Amino acid sequence: MFNSGLKKKNIELNSALELLKERISVLENENNRAHAILDSMVEGVIAVDKDTRVLSLNPTAEKIFNTTRENALARIFLEVFPNNDIAEVIALVLNKGKFVSRELSLVWPVQRVFQVNASPIFESGAVNGCLLVIHDITEIRRLETMRRDFVANVSHELKTPLTSIKGFVETLLEGALDDKENSVTFLKIINNHAERLNTLINDLLDLSHIESKEIILKKDKFALSSLVDEVILGFRSQAKKKGVEIKTELPHALEVIADRSKIEQVLTNLINNAVKYNKEKGSVRIYSEQFPDKTKIIIEDSGSGIPPKDIPRIFERFYRVDKARSRELGGTGLGLSIVKHIIELHSGFVGVESTEGLGSKFWFTIPR
Numbered sequence: 001m002f003n004s005g006l007k008k009k010n011i012e013l014n015s016a017l018e019l020l021k022e023r024i025s026v027l028e029n030e031n032n033r034a035h036a037i038l039d040s041m042v043e044g045v046i047a048v049d050k051d052t053r054v055l056s057l058n059p060t061a062e063k064i065f066n067t068t069r070e071n072a073l074a075r076i077f078l079e080v081f082p083n084n085d086i087a088e089v090i091a092l093v094l095n096k097g098k099f100v101s102r103e104l105s106l107v108w109p110v111q112r113v114f115q116v117n118a119s120p121i122f123e124s125g126a127v128n129g130c131l132l133v134i135h136d137i138t139e140i141r142r143l144e145t146m147r148r149d150f151v152a153n154v155s156h157e158l159k160t161p162l163t164s165i166k167g168f169v170e171t172l173l174e175g176a177l178d179d180k181e182n183s184v185t186f187l188k189i190i191n192n193h194a195e196r197l198n199t200l201i202n203d204l205l206d207l208s209h210i211e212s213k214e215i216i217l218k219k220d221k222f223a224l225s226s227l228v229d230e231v232i233l234g235f236r237s238q239a240k241k242k243g244v245e246i247k248t249e250l251p252h253a254l255e256v257i258a259d260r261s262k263i264e265q266v267l268t269n270l271i272n273n274a275v276k277y278n279k280e281k282g283s284v285r286i287y288s289e290q291f292p293d294k295t296k297i298i299i300e301d302s303g304s305g306i307p308p309k310d311i312p313r314i315f316e317r318f319y320r321v322d323k324a325r326s327r328e329l330g331g332t333g334l335g336l337s338i339v340k341h342i343i344e345l346h347s348g349f350v351g352v353e354s355t356e357g358l359g360s361k362f363w364f365t366i367p368r
Helices: 002-040 059-064 084-096 138-173 180-211 224-233 236-242 260-276 323-328 335-345
Strands: 044-049 054-057 100-106 112-123 126-136 219-223 245-248 255-259 283-290 294-301 350-355 359-367
Touching: 044 059, 059 126, 084 100, 084 112, 084 126, 112 138, 138 180, 180 335, 219 224, 224 245, 224 260, 236 260, 245 260, 255 260, 255 359, 260 283, 260 294, 260 335, 260 359, 335 350, 335 359
Parallel strands: 245 283
Antiparallel strands: 044 054, 044 126, 100 112, 112 126, 219 255, 283 294, 294 359, 350 359
């Protein structure tokens, strides 16, 4: 009887142990899944207790704040993440027990823009901590700024010639049409502005087509030196007027595999700029450098050069170093942007080296 009762108790105990093991296994699996989800999130996640001590953080948060889990756990938030803006958000959540969302610009450890969402962690009905979800929206804000700038720039570029055209047309209609000498001058100015509008619209269409990524490159092997010679012929008159000497030092045997018409567009833009913004009796030198995996083409001029502050933005749409001079010479501000996108379509790179007052070297690469 006693042995029977003991045996029954053992069975019940074993059954309870098995059930406990199953529950522990389920909890471990759920914990592993939760960690896997947190580890794979592109957002940074940080949990702190009511004393703002760090309870956990995921790899993205470690990367954003340049720290490690071992260094952060159990330490006061501000000791690990010296950012008062986020600390204020945590304090607000702990005090109010309500969800808070803020857009913050962080300078340390990197200059980025983040959307910080903070939620209270409740335990037995009281606020016992705070959960932070940090989403990097730097690229979104950058694109929004680019879009606003693009709309503003296009509006400005269109408005200037249209205002002039409208003004001269009104002058002609009010009687100046009978003044043959002035009317011809006015019509020439109107024609120049119309031509500028046409160039701008064509460049915008080209850029839109290239940026759409729908363009199909027609790659062939061709002699690059022959193409450069053809492009230079188109600038012979322009170069002669300024006394600019264009020298090409490309090997005759140099061949590339690329879309010939698109590379012609690149060379036309770069050589046009090298002549247009050069000094009187200056020079343009075109040469190449060979690497195991690429060919580098350099267009070097003896112009006024580019200020260091402008170099990082030189390939942006509508960005001009000298706005007044560029418009006066007929530039749309889109040429270098078109160059950049064409070369990137070829899996190459573009760049510029320049010293103010000593000229510039614009270069691009084409994979071999």
